[in-house]
Amino acid sequence: MGLLHQRHILVAISGGIAAYKGAELVRLLKKQGAVVRVILSRGAKEFITPLTLQALSGEPTHSELLDETAEAGMGHIELARWADLVVIAPGTADVIARLAQGRADDLLTTVALATPAPVAVAPAMNQQMWANEATQDNLRQLVGRGIQIIGPDAGEQACGDVGPGRLLEPDAIASALAENFESRLLEGKHVVITAGPTVEAIDPVRYLSNHSSGKMGYALARACADAGARVTLITGPVTLTPPNRVDRVPVTSAIEMHDAAMRCASNADIFIGAAAVADYRPESSAPEKLKKTAGENRVISLVQNPDIVAAVAALAQRPALVIGFAAETTELIAHAREKRHRKGLDYIVANDVSDPETTFGSDQNAVHLISEHEAHYLPLATKQVIAERIISLVAHHLGSTSPTSG
């Protein structure tokens, strides 16, 4: 899974001969797992058809600022909010000038103004237009506002000129876009994460477990890997595909998870306990399948499992940051604060599991990130976005110490 996997990328194609390369960019982004929507400027439609882009992106394309059907479905503000990243490719001299002015008189420029997401422009124009002081002034303004300029390439142009102004090749644009999702915040750090449920055997065919999907822990693993960390993901049985660049340690029971955590945590910089560890396990697991005895109830004696995150926090060689989760249905903050203190954690991530939007299995979450002196509310967003916010909020506590492990 690459950096672009499941990212919402809005590709805005403006009117230029390079518009066909915008179509190729859409195809490449889709191939890398991104979810792509396309804006076609009026000019772009002279070069390439909405139908082509609809087929390549698998989504309806967008062109008009005030289109009744679009506004009822995904209007310009929804589109702007939907995007994790907006890329204008090709970006003509005219579009660059209009972005510099902050215009909002068509869908492309309006979305570029209205989006909270990063915006990138891949310029494409005649070399003389590129070199013109007006264009260069406009570009300086865009760069000053944090807009990423990708390219252009130099070489032979459609008009016969030779020089800078060619649209960069789509694979190079896709790579430059992917860098937006790589923060390097955890470069050289080792992060150990527990995720998913644990499964406690009653006999060879029966067990006690819970509904944890593992999605939050896996999202954290991906966020840490994207931030440059070495990641060890100790995972109970889940059906998720592990992120790339993550060492996966599969376990079944809480005891196995505990042993793996103890082995890995002493040389970690961060430990995150995102697993839903079963609090109890059967005192003994029957070696053979238990037989039903007619008319008799069966009592299974349960013993407590070790508290993994608390055990890690109590290690002499403790990771610099130990983070746990608290799923609560009442008195969310008070219970979470008490749990953080009792388990010796630096941070606790509290979520209200009485809310159906944020319960086990959901793709979304809304949480409070609480430490002794801080409390941040992270509003409803995908678990991936929540994971990235958590990492960016906690990473500064690590300082710039050298890595503790290789």
Ligand code: C5P
């Ligand atoms: O005590 P409670 O289960 O609510 O605490 C939740 C936090 O503690 C989570 O971070 C979970 O991963 C961790 N935990 C653990 N080992 C246990 C129970 C919970 O690491 N046996």
